[in-house]
Amino acid sequence: MNRPNNVLERIDLRNLGERLRDLRNKCGMTQESAAKVINAARTTMVAIEKGERRLKATELIKLARAYGYSVSDFVRERPVVQPFPVQFRKAYRQNEVEKSQIESFIQELEKFCQNYLELEEIMNAPLPQNYPREYEVSGMPIERTAEAIALEERQRLGLGDGPIPLLRDTLEQTVGLRIFYLKMPSKYSGVYTYDEKLGGCVKLSQP
Numbered sequence: 612m613n614r615p616n617n618v619l620e621r622i623d624l625r626n627l628g629e630r631l632r633d634l635r636n637k638c639g640m641t642q643e644s645a646a647k648v649i650n651a652a653r654t655t656m657v658a659i660e661k662g663e664r665r666l667k668a669t670e671l672i673k674l675a676r677a678y679g680y681s682v683s684d685f686v687r688e689r690p691v692v693q694p695f696p697v698q699f700r701k702a703y704r705q706n707e708v709e710k711s712q713i714e715s716f717i718q719e720l721e722k723f724c725q726n727y728l729e730l731e732e733i734m735n736a737p738l739p740q741n742y743p744r745e746y747e748v749s750g751m752p753i754e755r756t757a758e759a760i761a762l763e764e765r766q767r768l769g770l771g772d773g774p775i776p777l778l779r780d781t782l783e784q785t786v787g788l789r790i791f792y793l794k795m796p797s798k799y800s801g802v803y804t805y806d807e808k809l810g811g812c813v814k815l816s817q818p
Contacts, residue, residue: 629662742811799816
């Protein structure tokens with residue numbers, strides 16, 4: 612017997628319903644108001660909280676947002692993301708204070724990556740991994756090499772030679788990079804990492 616791929620098909624509906632009811636009450640929302648969040652009748656919300664009706668992934672996301680919680684607060688099974696090393700755009704010599712400071716930002720990136728991966732599993736919609744080939748650049752002029760690689764990647768992705776609108780969307784949906792904008796110390800403009808399960812992840816400093 613095949614195990615369902617969708618997390619919501621494996622979760623205990625009664626436990627999920629009780630959790631939804633408790634958090635709805637905690638934030639002071641009525642069943643009628645909660646039903647409006649997912650564009651459903653109050654009777655549907657009653658059935659969900661009794662564990663008699665299975666939630667759609669989009670409905671769970673909307674309810675979690677309305678209650679002020681993350682999806683992970685409702686879903687028991689979570690993808691495991693191992694701690695990963697990150698790379699910086701430039702090598703830095705960090706003192707102990709800076710190491711401690713940047714470690715918290717790395718942990719934040721890991722958490723975002725885990726949440727992102729969890730949502731993909733819930734929606735059964737993994738990002739593609741359409742990454743470029745490995746380029747040999749040793750001993751070559753940096754600027755000229757970068758221009759040549761950029762041109763080849765534009766051709767590979769069918770982007771033409773003009774400005775690229777919605778660059779982040781292109782990199783996420785076409786290439787498969789996970790990109791996050793978060794506040795970081797001014798010394799750091801961004802960090803990146805690659806993991807076999809997650810793929811490429813980039814954290815850019817938010818202005």
